[in-house]
Every structure is written in C-alpha cells, then in structure tokens.
Amino acid sequence: MDGALAGKVEVRSLVDALAERLETAIVSGALAPGSRISEQALAASFGVSRGPLREAIRRLEGRKLLIRTANIGVRVAELSLRDLHEILVMREALEGMAAALAAQAMSDAEIADLQALVESHGRQKALREGTGYYQESHDEDFHVRIVRGSGNRRLAELLTGDLYYLLRVYRYRSSTRPGRARAALDEHRAVVEAIARRDGAAAEAAMRAHLRHARQSLDADGSLLAGQPLAAPHQPAI
Numbered sequence: 001m002d003g004a005l006a007g008k009v010e011v012r013s014l015v016d017a018l019a020e021r022l023e024t025a026i027v028s029g030a031l032a033p034g035s036r037i038s039e040q041a042l043a044a045s046f047g048v049s050r051g052p053l054r055e056a057i058r059r060l061e062g063r064k065l066l067i068r069t070a071n072i073g074v075r076v077a078e079l080s081l082r083d084l085h086e087i088l089v090m091r092e093a094l095e096g097m098a099a100a101l102a103a104q105a106m107s108d109a110e111i112a113d114l115q116a117l118v119e120s121h122g123r124q125k126a127l128r129e130g131t132g133y134y135q136e137s138h139d140e141d142f143h144v145r146i147v148r149g150s151g152n153r154r155l156a157e158l159l160t161g162d163l164y165y166l167l168r169v170y171r172y173r174s175s176t177r178p179g180r181a182r183a184a185l186d187e188h189r190a191v192v193e194a195i196a197r198r199d200g201a202a203a204e205a206a207m208r209a210h211l212r213h214a215r216q217s218l219d220a221d222g223s224l225l226a227g228q229p230l231a232a233p234h235q236p237a238i
Contacts, residue, residue, distance in 0.1 A: 018046065018056035023137070023165070026065050026076055027172045033078030037066065063165040077166055084170055087163060088215040092208050094159055095143060098150040099191055099207035100200035105151035111196050114145050118188050126181070133175035133184050137168065142188050146195070146207070174217040187213065 022042075025031045037057065043050045057074060060066040068074045079087070106114070117140065126132045135141045138160070147159045175181045187210035194202035 014048065014052045015055045015059070018048065018053055019059045021046065022056055022060055023063075023065060026060075027134070027169050029169075029173065031076050033076050033169065035076050036072075037074040037076070039074075060165075064162045065165050065169075079166065079170070084218065085215065087167065088211065088218070091159070091167070092211040092215070094155065095147065095211060096204040096208040098147045098152070098155055098159065099195065100204035101150035101152055101155075102146045103195045103198050103200040103203040106149040106195060110145075110149055111192070114142070114149070115192050115196065117145060118142060118185070118192055121188070122185055127185060130179065130181055131176060132172060133181040134172055135168075137165065141168075146191070149195075170218060171214065174214045177217045177220075180214075180217050183213065184210070 022031070031037070039050050039053055039057070043053050046053065057066060061068055061074070065077055066074050067077050121127060121133065121135065121142070124134065126134060138144050144160055144164075147156050150156065175184055187206065190206040191203055191210060194206050
C-alpha cells in the first residue's frame with residue numbers, strides 16, 4: 001500500500017511539471033496563440049508517455065490556455081486585439097479597486113511578504129537584462145497577491161478566474177518591449193509603497209497607471225500579439 005501511494009504522488013508530480021512546462025511555452029510564445037498541439041510530437045520532445053501529457057493538456061484546457069475543437073484537435077487559445085484591449089481596460093479599473101482595498105485590508109506581514117516578492121522579481125536575470133519580466137502563476141504573481149489581499153472574494157474570483165492564465169501570455173509579451181520590464185518593476189514598487197503607507201487612493205492611482213502603461217505597450221506594437229517566440233522564461237525540470 002505504501003509503495004502504491006508513493007507511485008501515485010510521482011505521477012501527479014510529472015503531470016504538474018508537464019503542465020507548468022506547457023504553460024511556460026505558451027506564455028513565452030514557443031507555442032504561439034492559435035497554433036495546433038501535437039501530443040505525439042510533445043511526448044517525444046519531453047521524453048514522456050502520452051498518458052500524463054494528456055492529463056497536463058486537460059489541465060491547461062481547464063485554465064482556458066488550450067482549446068479543444070471537434071474534428072480539429074487542441075490549439076493554443078488566443079485573443080483578438082480588440083478583445084485584449086477591452087479586457088485590459090476593465091482590468092485597470094478592477095485591479096485599481098483591489099489595490100485600494102488591499103491598502104486597508106492587508107496585514108503588515110502580508111505587505112512585508114509582498115515587498116519581498118517584488119524584490120525577488122528584481123533579481124531575475126531576464127529582468128536585469130531587460131528581456132522580460134516573468135512571474136510564476138498565483139502565489140508568486142504580484143497582481144494575484146494584491147487581488148487576494150483586497151479581502152473581496154468576488155473581486156478575486158473575477159480577476160483570477162478563466163482569463164487570468166490567458167492574460168499572463170500578453171502580460172509577459174508586453175514586458176519584452178525594450179525598457180518595459182524595468183519600468184514594470186518600478187511601477188510594482190510604487191504600488192507596494194502606497195499600500196505600505198495605507199494610502200488607498202495612491203495605491204489605486206499607481207496600479208491604474210501601471211496597467212495603463214502595460215496596455216499602451218501592447219497597443220503600440222501589434223507584433224507582440226502575433227505569437228513570435230520570445231526568449232523563454234525559466235523552464236521547470238521534468
């Protein structure tokens with residue numbers, strides 16, 4: 001019994017690693033928006049059987065990063081420029097509100113953790129070199145920390161639901177524009193400083209400015225939406 005249980009944990013760990021590897025490939029553009037997924041080619045590339053790979057693909061379908069269509073197969077999800085623009089305008093308003101609420105609701109310990117998270121991002125090699133700003137999903141994501149710190153459950157559900165994972169693709173691509181990664185880090189620091197002062201109005205203004213600049217980066221360079229492969233962020237081992 002003990003051995004069987006240990007084996008199941010290893011299988012789930014492989015699925016986790018495969019899902020993370022696929023998500024990283026989608027975020028970096030190695031798997032471009034709209035491109036079809038070949039299970040056989042991916043299994044051969046990763047050196048794994050198709051069983052755990054299928055489970056990882058299903059997981060990313062649940063995150064809306066992959067879409068399965070009858071008689072066509074699985075492809076990488078994509079957003080039109082208009083859809084993306086509208087979503088980012090909405091996100092600017094909602095995340096601004098979340099930052100204002102977080103300035104009042106987050107504990108001192110949570111704020112200290114948020115400050116430490118941002119400083120850890122600043123040590124990323126890609127960010128120091130100005131080639132991109134990659135954030136791991138959820139707990140290591142600056143925006144998720146603030147949304148959860150707002151204390152508003154419904155707001156968190158809206159901002160970390162179905163579109164969260166797909167938006168990460170475009171957030172990362174925006175950060176690869178020259179000068180954007182360092183500017184984004186400085187903007188994150190400005191948001192954290194306002195939250196630490198318990199200044200909700202300043203936190204909202206700083207978050208809105210940050211998201212507006214990210215949207216403008218995408219609007220200014222439509223090629224960022226075209227799915228060209230970028231320098232890949234850190235790849236988890238399998």
